[in-house]
Amino acid sequence: xxxxxxxxxxxxxxxxxxxxxxxxxxxxxxxxxxxxxxxxxxxxxxxxxxxxxxxxxxxxxxxxxxxxxxxxxxxxxxxxxxxxxxxxxxxxxxxxxxxxxxxxxxxxxxxxxxxxxxxxxxxxxxxxxxxxxxxxxxxxxxxxxxxxxxxxxxxxxxxxxxxxxxxxxxxxxxxxxxxxxxxxxxxxxxxxxxxxxxxxxxxxxxxxxxxxxxxxxxxxxxxxxxxxxxxxxxxxxxxxxxxxxxxxxxxxxxxxxxxxxxxxxxxxxxxxxxxxxxxxxxxxxxxxxxxxxxxxxxxxxxxxxxxxxxxxxxxxxxxxxxxxxxxxxxxxxxxxxxxxxxxxxxxxxxxxxxxx
Amino acid sequence: xxxxxxxxxxxxxxxxxxxxxxxxxxxxxxxxxxxxxxxxxxxxxxxxxxxxxxxxxxxxxxxxxxxxxxxxxxxxxxxxxxxxxxxxxxxxxxxxxxxxxxxxxxxxxxxxxxxxxxxxxxxxxxxxxxxxxxxxxxxxxxxxxxxxxxxxxxxxxxxxxxxxxxxxxxxxxxxxxxxxxxxxxxxxxxxxxxxxxxxxxxxxxxxxxxxxxxxxxxxxxxxxxxxxxxxxxxxxxxxxxxxxxxxxxxxxxxxxxxxxxxxxxxxxxxxxxxxxxxxxxxxxxxxxxxxxxxxxxxxxxxxxxxxxxxxxxxxxxxxxxxxxx
Ligand SMILES: [Zn+2]
Numbered sequence: 001x002x003x004x005x006x007x008x009x010x011x012x013x014x015x016x017x018x019x020x021x022x023x024x025x026x027x028x029x030x031x032x033x034x035x036x037x038x039x040x041x042x043x044x045x046x047x048x049x050x051x052x053x054x055x056x057x058x059x060x061x062x063x064x065x066x067x068x069x070x071x072x073x074x075x076x077x078x079x080x081x082x083x084x085x086x087x088x089x090x091x092x093x094x095x096x097x098x099x100x101x102x103x104x105x106x107x108x109x110x111x112x113x114x115x116x117x118x119x120x121x122x123x124x125x126x127x128x129x130x131x132x133x134x135x136x137x138x139x140x141x142x143x144x145x146x147x148x149x150x151x152x153x154x155x156x157x158x159x160x161x162x163x164x165x166x167x168x169x170x171x172x173x174x175x176x177x178x179x180x181x182x183x184x185x186x187x188x189x190x191x192x193x194x195x196x197x198x199x200x201x202x203x204x205x206x207x208x209x210x211x212x213x214x215x216x217x218x219x220x221x222x223x224x225x226x227x228x229x230x231x232x233x234x235x236x237x238x239x240x241x242x243x244x245x246x247x248x249x250x251x252x253x254x255x256x257x258x259x260x261x262x263x264x265x266x267x268x269x270x271x272x273x274x275x276x277x278x279x280x281x282x283x284x285x286x287x288x289x290x291x292x293x294x295x296x297x298x299x300x301x302x303x304x305x306x307x308x309x310x311x312x313x314x315x316x317x318x319x320x321x322x323x324x325x326x327x328x329x330x331x332x333x334x335x336x337x338x339x340x341x342x343x344x345x346x347x348x349x350x351x352x353x354x355x356x
Numbered sequence: 357x358x359x360x361x362x363x364x365x366x367x368x369x370x371x372x373x374x375x376x377x378x379x380x381x382x383x384x385x386x387x388x389x390x391x392x393x394x395x396x397x398x399x400x401x402x403x404x405x406x407x408x409x410x411x412x413x414x415x416x417x418x419x420x421x422x423x424x425x426x427x428x429x430x431x432x433x434x435x436x437x438x439x440x441x442x443x444x445x446x447x448x449x450x451x452x453x454x455x456x457x458x459x460x461x462x463x464x465x466x467x468x469x470x471x472x473x474x475x476x477x478x479x480x481x482x483x484x485x486x487x488x489x490x491x492x493x494x495x496x497x498x499x500x501x502x503x504x505x506x507x508x509x510x511x512x513x514x515x516x517x518x519x520x521x522x523x524x525x526x527x528x529x530x531x532x533x534x535x536x537x538x539x540x541x542x543x544x545x546x547x548x549x550x551x552x553x554x555x556x557x558x559x560x561x562x563x564x565x566x567x568x569x570x571x572x573x574x575x576x577x578x579x580x581x582x583x584x585x586x587x588x589x590x591x592x593x594x595x596x597x598x599x600x601x602x603x604x605x606x607x608x609x610x611x612x613x614x615x616x617x618x619x620x621x622x623x624x625x626x627x628x629x630x631x632x633x634x635x636x637x638x639x640x641x642x643x644x645x646x647x648x649x650x651x652x653x654x655x656x657x658x659x660x661x662x663x664x665x666x667x668x669x670x671x672x673x674x675x676x677x678x679x680x681x
Contacts, residue, residue: 028415028416029415029416030411030412030414030415030416031411031414031415031416031417032411032416040361050412054413054415057413057423057424057425058415077359079359079360080359080412081359081472081476082359082412082413082425082426085425085472085475085476086425116477120476120477124475151578151581153520153524153525153527156524156525157519157520157521157523157524160523160524161521161523164522164523189580190580191525191578191579191580191581192525192578194579195513195515195525195526196525198513198514199523202514203523204523234580235567235579235580236579236580239514239515239564239579240514242514243514243515246514246556246560247514341566341567341569342605343566343602343603343604343605344563344566344567344603347600347602347603
């Protein structure tokens with residue numbers, strides 16, 4: 001977008017007003033009206049191109065040169081939604097090969113990753129194409145785009161929209177779950193990857209091979225537990241675990257044994273090894289506040305208000321301790337313990353007391 | 357900026373409003389010319405009446421009739437109405453029936469709203485704008501409320517927050533949009549207000565929101581991301597709407613904000629970033645809603661209406677002047 005504001009020293013700027021190929025179009029300047037609020041200083045290049053664009057819109061011309069013009073404007077201002085809109089309708093009117101447009105968009109998307117319109121345009125193209133091959137190519141493109149920006153919201157939304165749009169195309173969905181595993185191996189705290197896994201496994205119907213829901217539940221709980229063992233204070237993994245339990249209406253108490261490995265102040269003896277209950281990795285920061293919260297929730301679900309309150313009081317005391325004594329000595333520890341949520345725990349105590 | 361000018365103007369005017377600087381920093385003539393400019397963005401066409409982002413697609417010699425490619429925009433209509441309320445306009449030029457028709461043209465079959473009558477983005481942000489516009493007009497005939505609520509509820513994620521659209525990852529800004537919208541709508545026979553969030557959902561949402569206040573004192577917008585000044589408003593105001601504003605550590609929040617202050621004025625998204633109108637306004641709005649307990653009077657900001665995201669004085673002006681009488 002910054003191109004609009006730059007003074008372009010480049011003499012090679014081509015103006016439509018000087019191009020004989022555009023001589024038949026009557027340019028229309030922008031309406032000026034009352035003194036503009038927050039006036040914008042356009043470059044000559046942008047002003048010239050948009051004058052010709054308004055001229056084109058007025059006559060309704062839809063031709064190959066309109067594609068050139070709208071591309072030029074979008075490159076200067078990727079948020080120019082009228083240029084996108086007009087471009088899309090021109091593509092349809094000309095019956096242009098939409099796959100070629102998608103390849104052009106691949107280059108755009110990398111430069112304008114944060115612009116909504118780039119992704120919206122792709123959606124329109126995919127709807128118009130309705131081609132599973134094109135959708136498969138899109139999935140590959142998204143993988144590349146996420147390599148540069150692993151948590152870009154637009155990119156992820158587009159992938160989820162695309163898969164949901166082609167919900168019955170098994171081949172598009174086949175690699176999704178394995179791919180989230182790959183991403184979480186690179187970064188176990190990538191919440192977008194966790195969210196995507198939930199969407200794939202639970203949010204969009206039953207996938208091939210996943211018909212046995214009891215198996216799926218076990219597998220997903222096991223997956224989350226293994227990741228918690230790697231990083232016991234990772235809220236993404238705990239949120240996923242809770243999500244699976246809530247979704248399958250499984251009582252939290254079924255995970256008591258597992259959780260107690262993480263609420264203790266130190267890791268259990270190394271010779272205890274239970275596949276269903278992987279212990280915290282060596283050197284993990286314990287107890288995990290996420291585990292303590294989970295334990296309080298178990299007690300609450302089981303109607304054990306006293307115990308729930310005890311856990312909450314314990315956390316508040318730890319927070320107070322951490323804040324007043326440890327914070328000055330070793331700041332990073334205070335950060336690890338997330339003292340910011342002391343008020344949340346006090347709230348939990350109040351709520352639990354009330355329900356008694 | 358060209359295609360979102362009215363929104364930028366709203367954040368700038370909102371900042372002056374919250375700082376109480378209108379009388380001292382602007383002249384009556386300036387305020388008059390701004391009102392005039394905003395009214396010039398009101399445009400009528402086959403899809404009803406609304407505001408466009410600016411005159412960037414308006415041909416010379418033409419202003420109030422909209423063409424297909426110079427159509428009103430839902431987000432701009434919301435920000436223009438509030439901007440005019442901040443400027444204490446009398447709204448005598450408002451085409452109320454036209455705006456209701458425009459809302460109807462933007463609503464899709466699934467209950468969602470598109471930013472433009474024939475397309476554009478449709479997500480919880482645009483839904484929120486449609487809800488605020490209806491409540492500003494105090495007239496809900498511009499939308500199918502039940503299907504709009506169904507759409508909003510379809511965006512809830514397992515984490516407790518709402519994604520930007522169905523299937524999306526929980527995000528602070530759109531969680532605010534969803535909760536404010538659900539709260540703004542009057543009860544209908546098939547959707548009493550209390551039924552819109554189950555107790556379990558409410559608990560989960562509060563948990564997720566409060567989990568987002570990071571050790572820096574600022575809020576993040578998504579699990580495991582870094583804090584950002586704008587999410588101090590989105591998450592803080594969302595907690596406030598749920599009646600849980602006291603879960604925010606306000607002093608820590610204020611400390612984070614002060615670190616986001618930019619040395620040349622304004623507030624940035626994070627410490628040592630560059631300030632912009634959007635983060636400046638939302639930071640002030642967060643402080644107005646959740647002021648620190650240990651503040652001196654320099655922190656004094658007017659009270660904020662958490663659902664419309666405007667000062668209470670501006671909100672009561674809007675209530676007195678925008679609905680049809
Ligand atoms: Zn931000």
